[in-house]
Amino acid sequence: MTTLELDGVHTYYGESHILQGLSLSVEAGEIVALVGRNGVGKTTTLRTALGLTPPREGTVRFDGTDVTGMEPHEIAARGMGWVPEERRVFSHLTVEENLRVAAHSAADPGARIAGAYELFPALDRFADKEAGDLSGGQQQMLAIARGMLGDNDLLLVDEPSEGLAPQIVEDVVEALRAASADTTMVLVEQNFRLAMDLADRFYLIDHGVVVEEGETAGVTSEDERIRRYLTA
Amino acid sequence: MSLGPLAGTAAQVAPLVDPGALLATGGAVDGLQTATRVLAEGIGKGAVYFTIAVGLTLVFGLMGVLNFAHGAIAMVGAYLGGLVLVLLVGANTGTVATILVFFVALALVFAVTTAAGSAMEVTLIRPIYDRTPTYQILLTFGVSLIIEEVARIVLTLRGIQPNPQWQAPMGTAPDVLLGRTELLGVGVRRLYLFEVAIGAVVAVAVWAFLTKTLYGLYIRAGSEDTEMVQALGVDVRQAFTVVFGVGPGLAAVGGVLLMWDPIWGPSVLLSIDVLLYAFVVVIIGGLGSFTGTLVAAGIVGIADSVTTWLFTTGIVTFPGLSEVTIFLLLVVMLILRPQGLYGVEEVGGH
Numbered sequence: 001m002t003t004l005e006l007d008g009v010h011t012y013y014g015e016s017h018i019l020q021g022l023s024l025s026v027e028a029g030e031i032v033a034l035v036g037r038n039g040v041g042k043t044t045t046l047r048t049a050l051g052l053t054p055p056r057e058g059t060v061r062f063d064g065t066d067v068t069g070m071e072p073h074e075i076a077a078r079g080m081g082w083v084p085e086e087r088r089v090f091s092h093l094t095v096e097e098n099l100r101v102a103a104h105s106a107a108d109p110g111a112r113i114a115g116a117y118e119l120f121p122a123l124d125r126f127a128d129k130e131a132g133d134l135s136g137g138q139q140q141m142l143a144i145a146r147g148m149l150g151d152n153d154l155l156l157v158d159e160p161s162e163g164l165a166p167q168i169v170e171d172v173v174e175a176l177r178a179a180s181a182d183t184t185m186v187l188v189e190q191n192f193r194l195a196m197d198l199a200d201r202f203y204l205i206d207h208g209v210v211v212e213e214g215e216t217a218g219v220t221s222e223d224e225r226i227r228r229y230l231t232a
Numbered sequence: 233m234s235l236g237p238l239a240g241t242a243a244q245v246a247p248l249v250d251p252g253a254l255l256a257t258g259g260a261v262d263g264l265q266t267a268t269r270v271l272a273e274g275i276g277k278g279a280v281y282f283t284i285a286v287g288l289t290l291v292f293g294l295m296g297v298l299n300f301a302h303g304a305i306a307m308v309g310a311y312l313g314g315l316v317l318v319l320l321v322g323a324n325t326g327t328v329a330t331i332l333v334f335f336v337a338l339a340l341v342f343a344v345t346t347a348a349g350s351a352m353e354v355t356l357i358r359p360i361y362d363r364t365p366t367y368q369i370l371l372t373f374g375v376s377l378i379i380e381e382v383a384r385i386v387l388t389l390r391g392i393q394p395n396p397q398w399q400a401p402m403g404t405a406p407d408v409l410l411g412r413t414e415l416l417g418v419g420v421r422r423l424y425l426f427e428v429a430i431g432a433v434v435a436v437a438v439w440a441f442l443t444k445t446l447y448g449l450y451i452r453a454g455s456e457d458t459e460m461v462q463a464l465g466v467d468v469r470q471a472f473t474v475v476f477g478v479g480p481g482l483a484a485v486g487g488v489l490l491m492w493d494p495i496w497g498p499s500v501l502l503s504i505d506v507l508l509y510a511f512v513v514v515i516i517g518g519l520g521s522f523t524g525t526l527v528a529a530g531i532v533g534i535a536d537s538v539t540t541w542l543f544t545t546g547i548v549t550f551p552g553l554s555e556v557t558i559f560l561l562l563v564v565m566l567i568l569r570p571q572g573l574y575g576v577e578e579v580g581g582h
Binding site for chain 1: 446449461462465468
């Protein structure tokens with residue numbers, strides 16, 4: 001079953017034409033990586049899917065429903081989670097409060113949050129600490145946990161390794177693997193090798209369109225069809 | 233409390249500080265007693281400033297909108313509250329009944345102005361969220377002017393003002409509030425204690441709403457990152473509508489408090505005067521900060537009280553001392569710490 005489908009999507013920031021007819025699909029249970037140089041439209045693809053930057057043309061379908069033009073909170077409430085670039089935790093709220101915002105629609109928010117603490121034990125220790133006081137890695141864990149709490153079918157993860165030390169990146173990768181057991185995932189990641197390690201399939205984006213796609217197995221950044229789109 | 237007195241000060245020839253009065257006052261009064269009285273009155277004033285300013289900071293914190301109609305709605309609150317009291321309180325109405333009517337007026341004014349504020353958000357503010365803040369400033373300022381002019385027309389047509397006879401709302405204040413009560417051996421106006429009590433109830437209610445309810449959680453989260461809250465499945469527009477209603481509602485509650493205050497009383501000029509004080513409080517406290525508003529209201533209230541005492545005792549003969557001091561505080565804060573005491577560098581908005 002197709003979880004997410006973008007069909008001929010054109011998205012703009014003001015007059016800047018970012019996505020120029022981009023199409024992709026994500027099947028249930030898989031991890032799909034979006035790769036490409038900076039500024040080619042990877043983050044915009046995630047924002048378009050979630051309705052944060054709605055497309056002017058084209059269609060976005062989520063779990064078989066046309067969600068084009070819906071408000072972001074309506075799309076999110078249908079089960080689309082977001083782990084944004086630079087984490088964007090609510091820095092003046094405690095860890096627990098950050099999770100409570102995300103778990104608001106759950107039948108038993110307390111149980112959902114307890115489940116998140118089981119998955120990310122480090123967060124439990126800092127439940128009453130303001131999120132702004134956490135380290136970068138801890139904030140990333142919180143952002144991932146928060147993105148998963150809405151009982152989501154799909155998690156959009158944007159640059160999870162950005163700005164983190166290598167050891168912390170390993171922890172984040174483990175957290176994402178754990179999250180992917182229950183959730184379909186679209187991953188935007190600058191670290192090509194990490195993206196290929198985590199994902200089942202990839203889309204290579206350039207100038208707002210998909211230029212390559214396929215299975216990730218055996219793909220390296222040295223492949224000629226990849227390299228020419230990743231190097232300046 | 234308008235800035236009017238400043239205009240006349242240039243022509244004054246008397247010294248601004250009277251050393252004789254300073255010596256005489258210093259020798260005549262007990263320092264501790266005076267300090268207690270001035271402090272108590274300052275906290276009373278601060279409670280009113282807090283009640284009015286907290287709505288402004290809530291609206292800015294969540295929505296990034298500076299509501300220039302905030303003061304006009306406080307003015308409407310003063311008149312609406314006054315109307316309820318004039319209609320329901322007569323010469324034979326007892327103290328308890330009068331205070332009960334006051335609380336009925338408070339609840340009624342809060343309900344009406346909250347509904348009006350929410351309607352304003354839906355019909356006027358929502359269509360311009362995506363535009364620059366200039367549009368919001370011009371629109372809310374325009375609403376403020378319309379409210380003021382409508383108030384003037386109604387007051388004139390009904391013969392309410394400038395007829396000085398219509399001081400009935402102030403006249404309805406029960407004697408029990410107009411007297412003084414002993415506090416550390418000093419007589420403090422009970423009206424100020426009453427204002428402190430109302431301000432404390434408002435502060436606790438707003439604090440409990442923000443920290444103990446899910447809606448308050450959305451508002452605090454939304455004041456940091458509105459888009460992220462939406463992406464977590466929360467309909468932020470609903471929160472906007474509620475907050476844009478509650479903000480003016482609290483301003484109007486502050487207006488009702490001012491109605492009994494002999495220094496203020498009901499007046500169309502409340503619109504701009506109250507707005508200026510509210511802006512000073514939220515800027516000193518930090519735009520969008522509840523704690524900052526509480527602390528800054530106390531600072532401004534005490535500064536107001538101390539400078540008023542300096543003037544009324546004749547130590548300083550400059551009548552605009554209070555306003556000048558408060559706006560100096562504002563200027564110093566903007567130079568030394570532009571984000572205010574508890575403010576963050578960027579809040580709310582879209």
